[in-house]
Amino acid sequence: MISELKALFEYYEKEKGIDRHKMVEALSQALLAASKKSIGPARELRIEIDPDKGTIKAWAKLIAVEKVENPWEQLALKTARKLKPTAELGDEIDVEVTPQNMGRIAAQTAKQTMLQRLRQAEKENLYDEFKDRTGDVVSGVIRRFDKSDVVVDLGKFEGVMTSKERVSTEDYTVGDRMRFYVKAVEKDGARGPEIVLSRAHPNFVRRLFEFEVSEISDRTVDIVSISREAGYRTKVAVHSADDKVDPVGACVGLRGARVKNIVRELNNEKVDIIRWSSDPAEFIREALKPIKILSIKVDADKKAAHLTVSEEDLSKAIGRRGQNARLTSRLVNMDLVIEKDETAAEVFAAQIGGAASGLMKAFDIDAATAEKLVKGGLGDLRSYDGVGEEDIAEIVEDAAAAARIFAKLQS
Secondary structure, X not given: OHHHHHHHHHHHXXXXXXXXXXXXXXXXXXXXXXXXXXHOOOOOOEEEEEOOOOEEEEEEEEXXXXXXXXXXXXXXXXXXXXXXXXXXXXXXXXXXXXXXXXXXXXXXXXXXXXHHHHHXXXXXXXXXXXXXXXXXXXXXXXXXXXXXXXXXXXXXXXXXXXXXXXXXXXXXXXXXXXXXXXXXXXXEEEOEEEEEEEOOOHHHHHHHHHHHOHXXXXXXXXXXXXXXXXXXXXXXXXXXXXXXXXXXXXXXXXXXXXXXXXXHHOOOOEEEEEEOOOOHHHHHHHHHOOOOEEXXXXXXXXXXXXXXXXXXXXXXXXXXXXXXXXXXXXHHOOEEEEEEOOHHHHHHHHHHHHHHHHHHXXXXXXXXXXXXXXXXXXXXXXXXXXXXHHHHHHHHOOHHHHHXXXXXXXX
C-alpha cells in the first residue's frame, strides 16, 4: 500500500501536474469516509497521511473519563494516562485507531473517491493553467471522437473542438498533429472545466499571420479586419502607419513564401490580402479588386454602400452563392448592394432609337422594322451600299417591306 501510494502521488504530480498537497487532502477525505465503516463513529476522527513515506494513520480525539459509557467518544482515565501521563478527567486525548485492515469495501470506496477527487483537481488545474491562454494557438494530437466533437491531446490536458469549430472541408484522423486556436476556457462546461478549440475562428488566421509576419508581431503592420468562411476563403485587411512599409507585400512575403505557409496550414483555403483605407469607398474598391467598380455611393450613417459594376463583372463581384459579396461586406463592416450598371445599356438603347427614327423617316416604315434594320447593322444610310433586296428581306423578315425599302434606295 505504501509503495503504491507513493507511486500514485509521483505519477499525478509529474504527469498531470497536480500538487501533492491537493492529492493528500483528497485522499484524506476519501479515507475518512471509508474508515468510518471499519472504525465506527469515533469522535473527531481524522486521517493523517505522510506523502513522502506513504504512511496512513487514523486518529480519534476521545475524552478521558472515570467510567466509559460510550467507547466511540470516551476513554478510561487509566488508559489515557498510558498515552499521556499528565492526563486528567475531561482531557481530550489523541488515540490512534488505524485498523489493521480497513476491509475490501472501505479500500475500494477510498480508491474510487480518491480518483474522483483527483479528476476534479486535475480539471481545476486545467482551468488555472489555461484560463489566461484564450486566444493562443496550441499544437495537439487528435485522440478520439466524442459524437461530432474532436478530442485533442494537448499534453497534460485534453481540449475539445466542437462541430461548430470544425472546418467542413478538413478531414480529421486519430493521430494527426494539428494547430488549434484556443477559443475559450470554460470553468463550468458540460464536463467540468473545458478547453474549447477551433480551426474555423477568424482569429486563428490572425494568429497565423502574427507568427509568420514579423511586421505584424512588432506592430509595424496592423490587421484591421478579417472576414472568413472557413475552408473556402478569407479576406484580411492590413495597414501600416509607416509610409515606407508595404503592408500587403510584407504579408505576402518574398515570392509569396509567408502567405503560402499560412495557406498550407489552412489546407489551401484561399486568402486575399487587402490594403485598408480610411476612405470607405476606396476600401471597398480594394476589397473587390480586380473587379472594376463603375460607381459607388456610401451612406456612412447607415453603414451601407451601393455600387455598380459591368454586366461581365457582376457575377464575379457577387461570387459563388454570394460568398465574395458577403465576405467583403463583413470586411468593410457595411451592407453592400451590388448591381449591374445600366448606363451603358441606356446609351446603347438611345443610339438604336435615334438611328431607327432616321430610318423611319427615310423609308417611311414603322418603328419595329426600323429597329430590326439597326440591329441588323443597317442603321446608317451609307451602310446600304452593295446591299440587295434579299439581304434586307432577311433582316426585316418581310418581303413587301424589303421591296419598298429597296425601291426607296433606288430612287
